[in-house]
Amino acid sequence: MGFSSQAGHVAFMTQATQDTFPAGFASGAIAMKLKTGSLGANRDLLTPDPEIGGGRDIVDSYLGAVVFAGDYEFYTRFNALLTLLYAGLGTKAVTSPGGTSEVTSLTKSGTISGGTFTITYSAQTTAAIAWDATAAQVQAALEALSNVAPGDVAVSGGPIATAPFILTWRGNLLGNITQPTADATSLTGSTPGITVATDTGGTTYVGAAVHTFYPSDASSLPFLSIEERIGAGLEVFHYTDAVVNTLHFESDANGYLMGTAGIIARKQVAGASPLDPSSYFDELPMVVGTNITVTYNAVSLPAKSFSFDLTNNFEDDDFRLGSFFVGDLTPKRREVTVGFTIRESDNATWRQATYGTSGATSVGGLTTKQELIITMATYESIPGTTPTLFYTMKIVIPKAILEPYTLSASGDDIIESDITMHAVRPNASTPLMRVEVTTAKTTVN
DSSP states (O other), rough: OOOOOTSEEEEEEEEESTOOTTTTHHHHHHEEEEEEOOOEEEEEEOOOOOOOOOOOOOOEEEEEEEEEEEEEEEOOHHHHHHHHHHHEEEEEEEEOOEEEEEEEEEEEEEEEEEEEEEETHHHHHHEOOEEOOHHHHHHHHHHTTTTTTSSEEEEOOOTTTSSSSSEEGGGOOOOOOOOOOEEOOOOEEEEEEEEEEEEESOOOEEOOOEEEEEEESSOOOOOOOEEEETTTTTTEEEEEEEEEEEEEEEETTBBBEEEEEEEEEEEEEEEEOOGGGGGHHHHHOBBBBBGGGEEEETOOOOOEEEEEEEEEOOOOBBBBBTSSBBBBOOOOHHHEEEEEEEEEESHHHHHHHSSHHHHHHHHOOOOOOOOEEEEEEEEOOOTOOOOOOEEEEEEEEEEEEOOOOOOOOOOSSEEEEEEEEOOOSSSSOOOOOOEEEESOSSOOO
């Protein structure tokens, strides 16, 4: 009889020491149900060239150095994703939404009849805000700051000339915030000013954890240890010194959120005793395209599908004399791209991609860099959260550039375009991207 390929599993956890499979793997690992995939041995059979005067037959062959690589394709569930994101990006932080939100009021003094003002939060200052701006416009200005994510503040009230703005801090900024300040020097009127006050009389939240991941600038990324069971009992492998070389997410509007992790590992041991994964499988709800939103420059993008790709470009051929294994796994240039299929509703996107700005009418050389946010959530809520929270992953790219593309018409079909965005980092102090995952789990395995 043959072996069923589906009667297997993959489990993984971060590895504290190079070359050492964790002793606590059985209690610390998390398992993921795969759609398909495994790691394979990339190894050459070394056969000598025939020598002058030799025979017609090969005398012997030897096995060369080896590296193990492959792709795991899966339906995205957020607990297992924590470990893959940490391994692929390298920097993590966790905050708990549990606590009491603080509330900040912005109240005018004197009279205000024109001009602009700004708000500074923790050394980051908004762009100029018009004197008659709405609450939504003030919230958008705050969320454009690198240290205020969408969902971190809710703004109500205003405009400032007639009513105070009320800023309710939540999400990653739930709890003790740094009181913001307001600069009213550009407002006009009779001795115009803005008074800022903060108190802790907001809503009490009982929540899960918000994990935030950033790309690391270090010369190495975290190692994983992996257990891979192939078939019902065909083989069980243990891998050490495994790295996440690529991460890919994709979804259609009428489909599931799928993920693919490209893994490279230095060492493999066969014949390991398999763990019972039933207690540590990630069984969280899945995400469908009807609950995925794409926002570019604070405007909802009419995307029919999307794909996200992180590539670390690990060097995987550092073979050295006296060893079967690669000497090191070094990440090189990092690449982050996002692709969409959109229905063209106006010419602004194409002009920005091809001419450089949405208002241009001829070719230019500069590129427009704007914020891109992709939010993915389950329909099922996280049990016990108050107010209700959902399992969520949010990808935020502060500076995304559109790749030029061609407008194409086909008969009477609706005009659709495949577009690609590239993440760039013009300011070294601002991370290339961040990924926020909200889930009940408070640790990364």
